[in-house]
Amino acid sequence: MENVEAECRSLAEVIARIGDKWTVMVCGHLSEGTHRFNALKHRIPGISHRMLTITLRGLERDGLVARKAYATVPPKVEYCLTPLGQSLTGPLATLASWARENRPALEQARTAFDRRAAQG
Amino acid sequence: MENVEAECRSLAEVIARIGDKWTVMVCGHLSEGTHRFNALKHRIPGISHRMLTITLRGLERDGLVARKAYATVPPKVEYCLTPLGQSLTGPLATLASWARENRPALEQARTAFDRRAAQG
DNA sequence: CGGTATCCTCCCAGATACTG
DNA sequence: CAGTATCTGGGAGGATACCG
Numbered sequence: 157m158e159n160v161e162a163e164c165r166s167l168a169e170v171i172a173r174i175g176d177k178w179t180v181m182v183c184g185h186l187s188e189g190t191h192r193f194n195a196l197k198h199r200i201p202g203i204s205h206r207m208l209t210i211t212l213r214g215l216e217r218d219g220l221v222a223r224k225a226y227a228t229v230p231p232k233v234e235y236c237l238t239p240l241g242q243s244l245t246g247p248l249a250t251l252a253s254w255a256r257e258n259r260p261a262l263e264q265a266r267t268a269f270d271r272r273a274a275q276g
Numbered sequence: 277m278e279n280v281e282a283e284c285r286s287l288a289e290v291i292a293r294i295g296d297k298w299t300v301m302v303c304g305h306l307s308e309g310t311h312r313f314n315a316l317k318h319r320i321p322g323i324s325h326r327m328l329t330i331t332l333r334g335l336e337r338d339g340l341v342a343r344k345a346y347a348t349v350p351p352k353v354e355y356c357l358t359p360l361g362q363s364l365t366g367p368l369a370t371l372a373s374w375a376r377e378n379r380p381a382l383e384q385a386r387t388a389f390d391r392r393a394a395q396g
Numbered sequence: 397c398g399g400t401a402t403c404c405t406c407c408c409a410g411a412t413a414c415t416g
Numbered sequence: 417c418a419g420t421a422t423c424t425g426g427g428a429g430g431a432t433a434c435c436g
Contacts, residue, residue: 160304160305160307160308162376163304163369163372163376164300164301164304164305164372166372166375166376166379167300167304167368167371167372167375168300168301168304169375169379170371170372170374170375171291171294171295171300171371172295172297173382174291174295175291175292175294175295175296176295176408177292177408177409180284180287180288180291181284181288184280184283184284184287184288185280185284187280188280192417192418193417193418193419194417194418204409204410204411205418205419206409206410206411206419206420206421207408207409207410209418209419209420210409216389217385217386217389217390218382218385218386218389219381219382219384219385219386219388219389220385225418228417229416229417230417230418231416231417231418231419232417232418233417233418233419240378240381240382240385243374243378244374244378246370246374247367247370247371247374248287248371249283250366250367250370250371251287251290251291251367251368251370251371252283252284252286252287252290254290254363254364254366254367255286255287255289255290256282256283256286258360258363258364259286259289261339261360262293262338262339262360264339265337265338265339265340265360266337266338266339268339269336269337269338269339270337296428296429297428297429298429312397312398313397313398313399314397314398324429324430324431325398325399325431326399326400326401326429326430326431327428327429327430329398329399329400330429345398348397349397349436350397350398351397351398351399351436352397352398353397353398353399
């Protein structure tokens, strides 16, 4: 790898963007297909009404998610991934499989480290 | 993709782990090779002494970074990626190239969204 | 040189309540 | 049903100073 600097910066940007508490969860569920606001809210345990709104707004702003509002009563709003958002699911899936494969190693390292730290 | 739930959760874990302000930068520089504490500090603009320590400790705890201290005066401490840490650079590089390729699209979407929001 | 401790500030995110 | 506004606590991270 030649210019780690530039790679790092652009990578740090994306990570900072999607690295918040809820964005990946929202993206993951939208990768399954279109969902309404409350459908998402019920599928993502623990998320607050407000944070779901903010998260979706951020994704929409970055062109990763498309919002479609129907002028009905009561209102109905659907969210889905844009092509750009779909193109992100590939890299994320790569990271996800690394996560699944190496989670045991991570946990083991953690407990080993903590045990060492505890006794000195 | 079948069980988006499990994938999402493990992915969310890694993202939460490496999604803080400095971890990816540190990993990126260590992917170049072994570095001393102050070498890292000087190469990562803006990082504080304290946050570099905390970030390195966290990576060491997860078994991604190895710490080697030499009992000399003055002290000398070297950090490098473990095999586990190196195995993470692949997935991260995938994400990094997505980031580099799509940054223009992201910025364009953002300015378009903000313009729409500004005028109504 | 590298690490730790303390203090302080700011912003994130949850809770709640109100609007269309 | 979906979105917004306001308040508030807690954690993240910077500055500083002091140890080994």
